[in-house]
Amino acid sequence: MTLARLNNLTASLQTSNLDAVILNPGPTLTYLTGVQFHLMERPVILFVAPGQDPVLVLPELEMLKVEMFPYKVQAFAYGENPSEWDAAFRKASQALGLDGKRIGVEPRQLRLLDFGHVKAGAPESEYPDASEVLTGLRLKKDKAEVDAMRRAVKIAQDALEATIPLIKIGMTERELSSELVIQLLKHGSDPELPFSPIVSGGPNSANPHASPTERKLQVGDLLVIDWGAAYDSYISDLTRTFAVGEVDDEYKKIHKIVQESNAAGRAAGKPRVPCANVDKAARDVIEQSGYGKYFTHRTGHGIGMEGHEDPYMRGDNMQLLEPGMAYTVEPGIYLPNRNGVRIEDNVIITEDGADVLSDMPREIRVVG
Amino acid sequence: MTLARLNNLTASLQTSNLDAVILNPGPTLTYLTGVQFHLMERPVILFVAPGQDPVLVLPELEMLKVEMFPYKVQAFAYGENPSEWDAAFRKASQALGLDGKRIGVEPRQLRLLDFGHVKAGAPESEYPDASEVLTGLRLKKDKAEVDAMRRAVKIAQDALEATIPLIKIGMTERELSSELVIQLLKHGSDPELPFSPIVSGGPNSANPHASPTERKLQVGDLLVIDWGAAYDSYISDLTRTFAVGEVDDEYKKIHKIVQESNAAGRAAGKPRVPCANVDKAARDVIEQSGYGKYFTHRTGHGIGMEGHEDPYMRGDNMQLLEPGMAYTVEPGIYLPNRNGVRIEDNVIITEDGADVLSDMPREIRVVG
Numbered sequence: 022m023t024l025a026r027l028n029n030l031t032a033s034l035q036t037s038n039l040d041a042v043i044l045n046p047g048p049t050l051t052y053l054t055g056v057q058f059h060l061m062e063r064p065v066i067l068f069v070a071p072g073q074d075p076v077l078v079l080p081e082l083e084m085l086k087v088e089m090f091p092y093k094v095q096a097f098a099y100g101e102n103p104s105e106w107d108a109a110f111r112k113a114s115q116a117l118g119l120d121g122k123r124i125g126v127e128p129r130q131l132r133l134l135d136f137g138h139v140k141a142g143a144p145e146s147e148y149p150d151a152s153e154v155l156t157g158l159r160l161k162k163d164k165a166e167v168d169a170m171r172r173a174v175k176i177a178q179d180a181l182e183a184t185i186p187l188i189k190i191g192m193t194e195r196e197l198s199s200e201l202v203i204q205l206l207k208h209g210s211d212p213e214l215p216f217s218p219i220v221s222g223g224p225n226s227a228n229p230h231a232s233p234t235e236r237k238l239q240v241g242d243l244l245v246i247d248w249g250a251a252y253d254s255y256i257s258d259l260t261r262t263f264a265v266g267e268v269d270d271e272y273k274k275i276h277k278i279v280q281e282s283n284a285a286g287r288a289a290g291k292p293r294v295p296c297a298n299v300d301k302a303a304r305d306v307i308e309q310s311g312y313g314k315y316f317t318h319r320t321g322h323g324i325g326m327e328g329h330e331d332p333y334m335r336g337d338n339m340q341l342l343e344p345g346m347a348y349t350v351e352p353g354i355y356l357p358n359r360n361g362v363r364i365e366d367n368v369i370i371t372e373d374g375a376d377v378l379s380d381m382p383r384e385i386r387v388v389g
Numbered sequence: 390m391t392l393a394r395l396n397n398l399t400a401s402l403q404t405s406n407l408d409a410v411i412l413n414p415g416p417t418l419t420y421l422t423g424v425q426f427h428l429m430e431r432p433v434i435l436f437v438a439p440g441q442d443p444v445l446v447l448p449e450l451e452m453l454k455v456e457m458f459p460y461k462v463q464a465f466a467y468g469e470n471p472s473e474w475d476a477a478f479r480k481a482s483q484a485l486g487l488d489g490k491r492i493g494v495e496p497r498q499l500r501l502l503d504f505g506h507v508k509a510g511a512p513e514s515e516y517p518d519a520s521e522v523l524t525g526l527r528l529k530k531d532k533a534e535v536d537a538m539r540r541a542v543k544i545a546q547d548a549l550e551a552t553i554p555l556i557k558i559g560m561t562e563r564e565l566s567s568e569l570v571i572q573l574l575k576h577g578s579d580p581e582l583p584f585s586p587i588v589s590g591g592p593n594s595a596n597p598h599a600s601p602t603e604r605k606l607q608v609g610d611l612l613v614i615d616w617g618a619a620y621d622s623y624i625s626d627l628t629r630t631f632a633v634g635e636v637d638d639e640y641k642k643i644h645k646i647v648q649e650s651n652a653a654g655r656a657a658g659k660p661r662v663p664c665a666n667v668d669k670a671a672r673d674v675i676e677q678s679g680y681g682k683y684f685t686h687r688t689g690h691g692i693g694m695e696g697h698e699d700p701y702m703r704g705d706n707m708q709l710l711e712p713g714m715a716y717t718v719e720p721g722i723y724l725p726n727r728n729g730v731r732i733e734d735n736v737i738i739t740e741d742g743a744d745v746l747s748d749m750p751r752e753i754r755v756v757g
């Protein structure tokens with residue numbers, strides 16, 4: 022499977038204006054090799070150039086990982102002294118004849134640290150942005166990928182259902198977040214979660230990217246839980262919003278609006294429709310309700326091995342949806358310093374429409 | 390506290406040849422602000438220039454985080470359309486008068502994505518490596534930091550002790566890893582763990598950076614567990630090696646050698662001694678035993694908010710230890726395709742010696 026993926030990459034390199042691409046630890050590297058490396062102070066770089074075996078630069082202490090590669094790679098290992106690292110990178114680019122050539126990079130993933138060493142090894146090269154070629158590789162999910170995502174959704178939903186009865190008034194956001202993580206692992210998530218759950222109550226729920234705090238759940242709070250599981254490196258990313266005891270009527274109202282917006286966003290996804298339409302469908306509902314200025318983010322993002330990847334459901338994105346594309350639909354209304362609501366589902370485009378992987382009830386539920 | 394840290398940074402900038410530094414989400418940004426941002430496709434950058442309020446560029450949807458800053462910052466927010474982002478970065482560098490100046494970067498943390506936007510906003514600037522200034526900030530831990538690390542060690546040790554009775558022959562590495570994560574959270578680790586535990590048995594234990602697999606524990610395996618907790622953003626990073634049932638005499642022998650090497654490494658740490666001495670003390674024991682070529686990595690790394698930070702315990706590192714420096718001592722012997730041993734502790738340099746934060750038994754223990 023990974024060999025077919027590598028062949029796809031080299032085929033698209035041949036029709037691009039790139040002579041090679043370089044990858045550091047992250048989802049694209051894992052996608053192409055099946056091997057896990059960690060991003061750390063010791064750089065790891067895979068060079069891929071059409072017609073040649075890929076070349077890997079890595080620390081000596083990780084040499085055993087070379088045997089885990091599903092195809093032949095030429096490895097250049099370096100020792101612990103950083104002053105010797107550039108030499109390994111020089112050998113790598115020489116082995117592929119890359120100095121002076123066009124070596125594509127992945128700007129969202131590559132650090133200046135990695136780039137500095139690669140450049141020291143091939144100082145005459147150009148380093149154009151290869152995001153388009155690389156993004157294209159992972160954009161359409163095959164059956165095995167969709168099955169893994171489906172499993173990641175099921176694990177996440179089962180874990181939250183198991184957590185809900187444990188929610189109590191006076192519990193802190195952090196306590197609830199820890200309990201949810203425990204349930205995610207018990208229900209079979211990969212030990213490396215895709216992200217740390219967002220558990221935010223009351224005023225914190227009005228911050229879409231809150232980190233769990235020591236604040237205690239109080240009657241009258243809205244409670245936003247944004248969580249996901251990983252299965253076989255594929256992830257889920259869901260959100261539900263709860264009422265802690267009895268809440269203000271306005272909060273029930275905005276919850277209902279977001280629920281309708283989420284339904285409209287889910288319904289808008291089908292092949293050959295621009296991503297912008299999904300955003301518009303969800304946004305129109307909120308704008309027509311008069312809360313438009315409190316929906317402060319795009320409607321969704323692509324999902325697969327990463328929490329945020331192409332395609333993005335943004336008003337300016339005219340990219341057309343195609344079967345196999347996977348993304349979130351996650352409208353929200355955030356009333357600053359008061360309360361917020363978000364409802365998020367995971368969707369896959371099929372041949373004739375869209376398949377919503379998540380089916381946990383979206384109605385407001387009372388907890389605590 | 391964070392204001393004092395910011396003042397330290399601006400003071401060291403004034404004696405450096407830098408006009409400013411830029412920080413993206415990561416430990417240095419958290420250290421200086423106390424605010425958590427996630428590294429994602431939307432860049433977040435803090436500009437720090439002496440004599441001026443710091444400037445923050447961030448997505449609009451994160452604007453509420455600006456109120457969480459412990460000092461005044463000037464914020465430039467951008468919307469969801471990436472084509473508008475460079476304009477926010479231009480305003481930020483104009484506000485500080487930075488174009489054409491020397492703006493220091495953190496190459497281990499900054500991505501080409503972040504750097505590209507900063508550069509678009511200040512194209513005439515130079516971007517030297519500011520690692521030395523930034524590393525210096527976090528190098529010596531104060532009492533509150535040491536207390537948090539001590540707590541992170543205690544949580545980790547208690548969690549592993551609670552996990553050991555659950556280890557069974559036939560359990561997979563992944564199952565054991567999940568159980569350990571559950572115990573870490575139950576014992577009070579921050580929900581965001583510093584790293585996913587390494588749980589590697591038999592041949593996998595000979596790979597220092599293994600990821601947990603579906604391999605089942607078997608009698609005769611060595612079992613390496615490398616794990617840590619986080620408390621208040623400060624971490625622990627420990628390793629112990631176990632015997633699954635009865636193991637070969639050679640494995641008991643290498644375990645004993647590594648235990649002696651770890652003790653020698655711990656004993657070598659004190660103020661005004663080069664880091665290289667710690668490495669040499671640990672390495673000499675293994676080399677004299679004839680297993681030198683199987684100790685394939687440095688003896689340790691600094692520890693604090695990150696798993697790997699300065700100072701590094703490497704043979705070529707002549708940096709002198711000073712009170713408040715914190716690091717790991719983690720020698721190992723790895724017999725390729727057979728078994729491996731590592732024993733890792735966390736150490737803080739004091740006024741007159743070193744304080745070892747971890748005290749879990751280091752002797753080989755039989756599990757399963």
